[in-house]
Amino acid sequence: MRKRRQRSRAVLAVVTATVLGAAGCDAVGGNESGPSDSGTAAQRTKPSPTAPVWDSSPASLAAVGDSITRAFDACSVLQDCPEASWATGSSAEVDSLAVRLLGTAKAASSSWNYAVSGARMADLAGQMAQAAAKRPGLVTVMAGANDACRDSTAAMTSVADFRTQFEDALRTLRDAAPKAQVYVASVPNLKRLWSEGRTNPMGKQVWKLGICPSMLGDADALDAAATERRDTVQKRVEAYNEVLEEVCAKDERCRFDGGAVYEFRFGTDQLSHWDWFHPSVNGQARLAEIAYRKVTATGT
Structure with a gap:
């Protein structure tokens, strides 16, 4: 037992x-x-979900760049018209990116335009320093056209210098505003601009005053030398856009437009009827549409 x-x-x-x-x-x-x-x-x-890096609803916006962002010749001859700017303008006809993202009232107090007519990529770092001081949620960049629009093709900014200058500009922003988002618009198609604008006799007369001579000079010339000159400018613009895309891709808070501005098939209605080069109010509105679509798109 x-x-x-x-x-x-x-x-x-x-x-x-x-x-x-x-x-x-x-x-x-x-x-x-x-x-x-x-x-x-x-x-x-279980790991907690992380907030997405790209915020399609920024609380403020700063713009840097050249005469396109200043809306030069959009409202009156030989003058900036910032109220018609695609990035920060208040014009109801344009419905700028700032207005679309922030609303009319907030856009008036929380958006800033530091672009300068005639600016090149070398000038962008200084503008970025001004923008960074505001700690913006989003910075828009449109620059490069003036680097290609020189007195001659030899005077165009080299691709290597263009890259270094853009990298310096982004570094300047990151040092002061590391979490600011950046929307980079591609350089417009200058050869299409020549093709569209040359149909207007007045536009060609204005171009003779020295507007983008590397592309628009001798607008009616179709000989081999003129064709080669324009093709050289166009290839440089395409190379600039490749640089913008590559440098932007290295920054997780930077979004390139994928060439949308370059590929936009604008017509004479989108060109200023004072110089047939800069965007008209209608053209500024189209740029605002492209920017809003790209900034608010899901994914990269």
């Missing part, structure tokens, strides 16, 4: 240890997944 009681106690101990061991393994998840994975312990070990 004593031996039977001893054997019974031994069997009971083994069974108890086995049950407790199995229960303990399930409580911490075990080596295999099971129903207990949804328990408190599993919830504690």
Whole structure:
């Protein structure tokens, strides 16, 4: 009887240890997944979701760039018209990016335009420093046309210098405003601008005053030399856009427009009827549409 009681106690101990061991393994998840994975312990070990890097609803906006962003010649001859700017303008006809993102009232107090007519990529770092001081949620960039629009093709900014200057500009922003988002618009298609504008006699007369001579000079000339000159400018613009895309891609808070501005098939209605070069109010509105679509798009 004593031996039977001893054997019974031994069997009971083994069974108890086995049950407790199995229960303990399930409580911490075990080596295999099971129903207990949804328990408190599993919830504690589940990584918390991180906020997306790109915010399509920034609280403020600063613009940098050249005469396009200043809306030069959009409203009157040889004058900036910042109220018609695609980036920060207040004109209802344009419905700027700032108005679309922030609303009319907030855009008036929380958007700033630091673009300068005639600016080149070398000037962008200084503008970025001004923009960064405002700690903007979003910075828009449109620059590069003046680097290609020179007195001659030899005077155009080299691709290497263009890259260095753009990198310096982004670094300037990041040093002061590391979390600011950046929307980069591609350089417009200057050859299409020549093709569209040359149909207007008045436009060609204005071009003779020295507007983008590397592309628009001798507008009616179709000889080999003129064709080669325009093709050289166009290739440089395409190279600039490649630089903008590559440099922007290295910054997780930078978004390039994918060439949307360059590829936009604008017509004479989108060109200023004073110089047939800069965007008209209608053209500024089209740029605002492109920018808003790209800034608010899901994904990259």
